[in-house]
Amino acid sequence: MPILNRLEEARRLDGVSDKLQAAVTAAVRPQRLRDLLHGTWLGHPLHPVLVQLPISAFVSTAILDLLPGRRRTATPLLATGVAAAVPAVAAGWLDWSQLTRDRRRVGLVHAGANAIAVGLYATSLIARLRGRTAAGKALGFAGLAVAGTGAYLGGHLSYAQGAGTNHAAPDLDRLPENWTEVCSLASVPERRTVVRLAGDVPILxxxxxxxxxxxxxxxxxxxxxxxxxxxxxxxxxxxxVCPWHGSTFRLSDGAVMHGPAANNQPLIPVRVSAGKIEIRQP
Incomplete structure (x- = not known):
């Protein structure tokens, strides 16, 4: 969509984006906490998993608000959604801080919409607890509308811009299907990494x-x-260790040791035949 293309190119957001990126990076320093929030231990980003609980709670609250006599059920459900949004937001901000600028521009608006939505839901919860049920419902429906906008932008980030996906995986499909020589064994020094090409695909x-x-x-x-x-x-x-963002992968099997990457680095089948190193597609 043209509006999203303009948002991706909105460089006027970069000043705020760069300051927020520095703040998030400074706030989350322990490597274990970073790996936890990135989802390194899970095998894919944690943020999309964490958002399921608040989203389901907010949608369910809206459904209950449309039914008579469900006030007592809707209020604790809404409270659960507001509480569950906290870790989801933390993971989302950390992932956002490691994106390229064009993705951060869209992500900034995505996060802003979600922050407004959570604020509306929190205000809705306070109104309900004070007995102002009608106002609480109105605020809840407003929160759902804004959250829908945030979800749409999140979908664009994931599926149109590839945020959180494994950008190395498509290279596997470009490798030869049959065993193909890439270099001699003697040309590869021991206990150091070297890069060789299989066609136009660089291999480590x-x-x-x-x-x-x-x-x-x-x-x-x-x-x-x-x-x-x-x-x-x-x-x-x-x-x-990746020189760009510090993602760390074990060389023997590509296992991710530290984020921001949450996926293993794709492993390529390799063999040594007659002093030659050969590779193929998995």
Missing amino acids: LYRIGDQVSALVERCGHETGPLGEGEVTGEGWNACV
């Missing part, structure tokens, strides 16, 4: 002796060049 190789692992070289988070990343650790427990 890591070797110990005659054993070799191969990963898609573009970081799945935001396509950062893993070939320029630092190698930490020893042996087959060694990891590569």
Whole structure:
């Protein structure tokens, strides 16, 4: 849609966006907390999981508000939704802080809409607790309308702009289906990463002796060049750190160790035949 295209290009939002990004990064420093909120332990972003509870609570509240005699049921359900929004918001802001600027512009409006919606729901809850049921219902319906706008923008972020998706996964489909030579074993130094091409797909190789692992070289988070990343650790427990945002992957199997990436780095089948390293599609 043209309005969303203009929003993606709205550079006037960058001043606020950059300040908020710095604030979020400074506020969430412990690596364990960052990994928890990014969903590194889960295998995909945590934010989309956390939003299910407040959304379902808010929609269910609206349905109950349309039915007679459901005030006592709707109020605790609404309170649950407001409380559940807190961790969802925290995870969303942290994911947002690691996006590119065009995505952050859309994400900023997405977050603003959701903040207004949660504020309306919180005000609705206070009104209900004070016995102002009619006002509480009106505020709840207003919150649902604004939340719908936020959800629409969230969908655009995920499906049109690819926020939170594994950007490295499509490279697997561009690899040859049959075993294909990429280089000689002797040309790959031990215990260091090197980049070789299979067609036009860059591949990250890591070797110990005659054993070799191969990963898609573009970081799945935001396509950062893993070939320029630092190698930490020893042996087959060694990891590569993305130079762009710090996502950390184990070189032996691509397992994500630290976020912001929440997905494993795609592992490529590899073998050594007659002193040559060969790869193919999984």
